[in-house]
Amino acid sequence: MQQQIVIAGSGFAGTWAALSAARAVALAGKEGEVAVIVVSPEPALHMRPRLYETTLEGMAPDLQALFDAVGVRHVAGWVESIDAATREVEVRGVDGRRRTIVYDRFVLATGSRVVRPALPGLAEYAFDVDQLDSARALDAHLASLAHRPESRARNTVVVAGGGFTGIEAATEMPARLRKVLGLDADIRVVLLEQAPEVGPDLGPVPRPLIQEALAANGVEVLTSATVTGVDPGGVTIADGRRIEASTVVWTAGVRANRLAQMIGAEHDRFGRVPADPYLRPRDVPGVFVSGDVARAATDDVGNVAAMSCQHALSLGRVAGHNAAAELLGLALHPYSQPKYVTCLDLGAWGALYTEGWDRQVHLTGAEAKALKQQINTQWIYPPQADREAVFAVANPDYVIVP
Numbered sequence: 001m002q003q004q005i006v007i008a009g010s011g012f013a014g015t016w017a018a019l020s021a022a023r024a025v026a027l028a029g030k031e032g033e034v035a036v037i038v039v040s041p042e043p044a045l046h047m048r049p050r051l052y053e054t055t056l057e058g059m060a061p062d063l064q065a066l067f068d069a070v071g072v073r074h075v076a077g078w079v080e081s082i083d084a085a086t087r088e089v090e091v092r093g094v095d096g097r098r099r100t101i102v103y104d105r106f107v108l109a110t111g112s113r114v115v116r117p118a119l120p121g122l123a124e125y126a127f128d129v130d131q132l133d134s135a136r137a138l139d140a141h142l143a144s145l146a147h148r149p150e151s152r153a154r155n156t157v158v159v160a161g162g163g164f165t166g167i168e169a170a171t172e173m174p175a176r177l178r179k180v181l182g183l184d185a186d187i188r189v190v191l192l193e194q195a196p197e198v199g200p201d202l203g204p205v206p207r208p209l210i211q212e213a214l215a216a217n218g219v220e221v222l223t224s225a226t227v228t229g230v231d232p233g234g235v236t237i238a239d240g241r242r243i244e245a246s247t248v249v250w251t252a253g254v255r256a257n258r259l260a261q262m263i264g265a266e267h268d269r270f271g272r273v274p275a276d277p278y279l280r281p282r283d284v285p286g287v288f289v290s291g292d293v294a295r296a297a298t299d300d301v302g303n304v305a306a307m308s309c310q311h312a313l314s315l316g317r318v319a320g321h322n323a324a325a326e327l328l329g330l331a332l333h334p335y336s337q338p339k340y341v342t343c344l345d346l347g348a349w350g351a352l353y354t355e356g357w358d359r360q361v362h363l364t365g366a367e368a369k370a371l372k373q374q375i376n377t378q379w380i381y382p383p384q385a386d387r388e389a390v391f392a393v394a395n396p397d398y399v400i401v402p
Contacts, residue, residue: 003034005323006089006103008079008259010040010063011048012312013291014109015382017320019394021107022070024324026391034327036072037101039091043067043074048111049309050376051135052169052345054176059132065385075101079110082262084284105286105323109316110257112270112292112307116250121230126160126250129169141247146180148246155187156245158235160227161252162193163201164344167210169249171217171347189218190243192225192235194252202342203359206352213346227252254307260293268295270307277334278326279319290319299338303357309380311337314400321396333396341401343372 005025007017021036043063050059067074077093088100114130116122127138148154157177159170170191177187191198191214198221199210214221226238234244256271263273264281272295273281279288279296291312296305305311318335325332342359344352350365351372363371383390 002032003104003327004102005034005036005105005107005320005327006101007036007038007107007109007320007323008040008089009109009111009257009291010038010043010045010074011109011111011291012045012309012380013111013316013319014038014040014107015045015063016313016316016394017107017109017288017290017323018067018072019070019390020317020320020396021324022072022320023391023394024321024328024330026071028324028328028330030328031071034324036324037075038067038072039075039077039079039089039101041078041094042076045382046132047376047380048131049380051129051132052165052172053376054172054179056132056135056139059135061382063382066382066390069385069387070390079259082106082108082259082287084263084287087286103286105288105327107288107290107319107323108257108259108263108273108293109290109312109319110259110293111312112254112256114250115253115255119227119229122227122250125230125232126248128250129165130251130254138247138249142176142180145177145246151246152188153233153244153246155181155185156190156234156243157188157247157249158190158192158243158245159249159251160192160235161250162191162195162198162221162223163251163253164199164342166191166193166251167199167214168345169251170219171213171345171349173249174217174219175347187218188220190220190222190245192227192237193221193223194226196224198223202344205359206344206354206361209352209361209364210344210346213349213352216349217347254292256293256307260289263287263289263293270295272307275335277336278322278332279315279335280322288319288323290315294319296335298340299336303338303340305337306340310341310400313380314398317394317398318396320394337400339401343368343375345369345372345376
């Protein structure tokens with residue numbers, strides 16, 4: 001009977017887990033004996049790190065030809081539940097039908113979602129750039145502003161959450177608003193951050209440059225500002241202040257996909273599953289975790305993978321390889337990604353590139369912007385559907401950031 005490696009998710013981690021698993025199966029000469037199956041709504045890789053951008057074309061490259069080239073099978077649907085004891089997953093197909101798929105090895109790579117707390121009006125009136133559908137909804141809403149009467153609220157966008165995504169969304173927003181309302185429109189973009197400083201997780205080294213870029217883009221920043229409610233006309237802050245705005249974009253934090261709660265008993269504050277160096281959860285045989293659902297050490301000095309594309313690309317390769325390797329009796333590969341970089345898009349000001357967990361600045365302005373555009377349009381996209389070329393870069397020790 002054919003053995004099955006089932007991978008939930010076709011994001012960065014899931015896609016590369018599938019390609020890496022297929023590579024290991026081919027190297028072992030077991031094609032036809034081991035099936036690699038990806039379960040996701042469509043065979044597409046959504047460019048989530050780019051969804052803050054003005055143009056949303058090309059944000060979901062098709063993976064079917066790539067999967068066909070390496071022998072990966074795609075099942076259109078969602079994994080609804082995981083039974084690690086029986087090694088089965090329940091899948092709800094895009095047609096609404098339910099089926100059970102038995103696995104010999106399973107890789108959970110279903111990513112994360114933006115956290116939406118139970119604030120009055122948040123679910124009804126706030127937008128986000130977390131998923132392609134929600135980014136498109138925001139884009140359609142912004143386009144509709146041109147047909148509304150001139151008002152301060154119409155011309156104002158509030159971005160709630162001054163982390164990586166919030167900063168990128170806020171610095172891109174002036175250009176987006178002017179594209180809709182005209183170059184002479186009296187626009188206002190306000191970035192709210194609950195912490196005392198903007199970009200609290202980005203650290204103190206790049207902060208002065210981030211603040212400079214926000215100011216240059218005309219973005220107002222309010223720190224120590226906690227949103228207590230959203231309504232069709234604006235935002236209320238905990239200190240009683242109100243900002244009139246027809247558009248509110250929520251970016252305040254993410255949490256691992258709910259399926260992570262079905263794996264093991266331990267989870268971190270983001271809902272991630274702690275994993276060993278081979279990306280296996282404790283006491284859950286046959287299962288591997290990857291991408292935003294995995295809490296994995298990147299090195300031996302205490303750093304942990306961020307919930308980022310950069311880490312997912314490597315986590316996926318390692319999880320997929322190890323799922324196949326464990327099944328086929330090949331050597332497992334430990335996850336390690338000691339080099340960490342960030343490249344923060346800062347709108348018309350340019351971008352900011354840092355290296356190291358202390359985020360030492362290496363490039364700024366136009367030079368960093370060129371690098372960011374290269375990352376966003378080339379580096380993170382899936383490879384062409386060429387089997388040999390894919391396998392050449394799907395190895396678990398492939399270096400993502402040289």
